[in-house]
Amino acid sequence: MMHRRNKQRELLLMIFVLCLFAAKTSSKYNYQTKYLDVPLDHFNYVNETVTFKLRYLTNDTYNSDGSGPILFYTGNEGDIELFAQNTGFMWELAPKLKASLVFAEHRFYGKTLPFGNASYDSPRNLGYLTSEQALADFAYLLAEINPSNRTTRGRPVVAFGGSYGGMLAAWFRMKYPHLVLGAIAASAPIRQFDAGCGVFNQILTSVFTVAYTRECSQNIARSWETLKNYSSTADGLKVLQEKFKFCTNVTKAEDITGTFFDYLGDVYGNLAMINYPYNTSFLAPVPAYPVREFCGRLAENYTGVELVSRLQEAVSIYSNYTGTTKCLDISSSYDSSMGDKGWEFQTCTEMMMPMCSEGTGKDMFPKKPWDEKKFSDDCFKKFGVRPKPKVAFTMYGGLYLDGVSNIIFSNGLMDPWSGGGVLRTGNSKVLVVLIPEGAHHIDLRASNENDPGSVEAARRIHVENIQQWLKQYRKANNYR
Template sequence: MFIVWMIFLFFTFREGHGYQYETKYFTVPVDHFSFALNATFKMRYLVNNTHWNQESGPILFYTGNEGDIKMFAENTGFMWELAEQLKASVVFAEHRYYGESLPFGNKSFSSEENLGYLTAHQALEDYVDLITNLRGAKDIPVISFGGSYGGMLTAWFRMKYPHIVQGAIAASAPILEFEGMNKCSAFYRIVSSDFRSASDECADSVRNSWGAIDQLAKSADGLAWLSKAWSTCKPLTKASDITDLKDWLVDVYTNLAMTDYPYPTSFLMPLPANPILEVCQYLRDPKLGAKELLGQIFKGVSVYFNYTGKAKCLDVESADGALGDQGWDFQACTEMVMPVCSDGVNDMFEAKPWDLNKYSADCTKKFAWVKPQPDLVAKRYGGREMAKLSSNIIFSNGLRDPWTSGGVVESLAPTVLSIIIPEGAHHLDLRASNVADPDSVKNARNLYKKHIRNWIRQYKEK
């Protein structure tokens, strides 16, 4: 039995970064797999039909990520450009539990019971219902797009529901970033190589900074100096504060690698072009004393958290801007268990082996009854083997993107292709065209257009 919930509630006209869209809401079940829970919620989606030929044009559908869907709509310009060329409708669907799509309103994160419906599987079912409704009785081809976690979803969408979506562009999609599928050390090695490509001194300065932080953290005076020198919003007074600071730094370096675009952007934070080069101009002498070295580190990371000069203090609570930390923490503690580790020798980080027991214990502290399932994704979506059996999927990977560590980096079947973008950071290929784009990105987009047109043609000829 299949129920489609079809209540359109209201829409408004919005504009962001030059892209205009209607904001709509579509009612879906909280639980697609049990009729015992008679509850629904309003899933938000954004749509633009300016160029759509409703008789022959496709739907270009973005599978929303772990954040407000507007952020992704305004940073995925390739779809908007393609819509004009293909006379297509553009739809950006918001992932449940992110942005405004909250199944239990302001109580969505209040208990593990309410959070239990936050899974990729449920989100994909939401997208199935929405597309089914948008199509109505018409035979309309749908091409799915997504970057990062959204790229994983778009690949799984095509694998699991080939009758719903006719092709998929999965950019920076780490569907192999799971237990037994890759080496846990690969992620931080790529981050480190990005910084080392700017200069050896830059990467070595970061590596030496961890010991410098520990040296100052040994005394109250050292902590007081660090709090003042780094303008922290809250004084650093105890060991857990130092742990939080180090975790924040790791996130910052990772995000800089992900968003190392060749032109200014504001995806996670407002950043200049080639932000790693901007950071590394301050990190030229890894042999400085602790205070001098950390003074330089602070100038470097200020490029990330305070490029606009508007930040009054350093808040180490989050480095991810508009991403939905609450929801992703839960997913990471249940189905999205992605092992990463560092050794402090082949990367610029402190040595931290992957420890599933510790990881599970930390998750239990956050969510009482939750236990990570490191093999769930492999069982549910099949990883490399499932992809081999699929068709009409293009995986793209930028060599400057740390998530390439879990990406599909070789073609798996005649129509399951892998595209490598040497100069590419995190899903750079899905962004709008820019004069600073390297040729490898331009070539990738041209290849996507060729295959998308072919997928649409095949669908119409069936």
């Protein structure tokens, strides 16, 4: 899932995913862990013997004779085991289709580190961290485990992914249609590069506005100036320290208007993405409909110290729902197992998705314009690289999907990333599924008795289309 950071150079989230995926509980699903030597650079013949070990997970329980389809998860910015444990839809689908399951880890994330502990040491190493190389890894893996020849066609493969993984699933089908029969691309913002920098925060604001009462987003909008005022004096900082119980004492205004503001922005985005109708530990332990629970504590107009107190109570829904956290750590708002450093590099190269806030009634955030030059300069200072803003459109398409087929783009309309998703298309071979009550790629999660009807309907559409793709494949290839 992608990470959204208010610090623009660390932008984004796909959270997570951010991507789905923070529950470090006992394993619900079982798999074998395997490794395959893959080329470091798929597009350079000079050093083609340089390889690294790609980690992938497999389960053939439901495909005992080895003839069924392969359900292939295109791993995104994090440890692949987290995605395997939190993509229950694939596990529920496998026995119905008598399919094998494969979860492939993205290079530079999890345990797939091309240069080991030195993978992040220099831009020279990080230069091999691209979506194009990752897709080539996946293709190389499929060619190895599912070979085709003149007399025998490989088993049909359906790609799955959520958030950045959803982008990869769609692009995998586009770039390697001979290897991938179709793709379920959930909450995949492949149009975010050109969606408008304010769309994320506008949708996010609407989620908090409709979750309980309009006063919720209005209180958040007022809170920034209130917190800023308190941070301007020593006594005010002391009040904030006492109210929020920060793990590290706040001693200057920038601790609040910088670090804490960034933390709050992340929390609001994460709450919207994981606004599922049941308890979850995705990103953090939270109750069912956490945005509603949050807004229930900001249901009236508050000002001054009362607003600060109410905001603290609301934030605790995300930061301390279990009641076991003794202080508020504002240094990070998401699970450390997600690859935030790698994703930051990717946003500085091929994944630059402009973010801004307009304030003044348009969203609930302080006004913060998008400054592409500053973003680029920060990237160069940190990594020695500059972003290529529209390179993903050139490599894969996005605005226009002519010639593309067998891809389902699903988007929850309560997900702030939906503004960069495929919400309409003139291509009849590309299906758009809208989930009005859906949060971030909820349709890829395991079924739950509290799932809204629109989520259940989306999964039925996925299954029906996958079955149709498989039927057409069997007919065209005389495949049993």
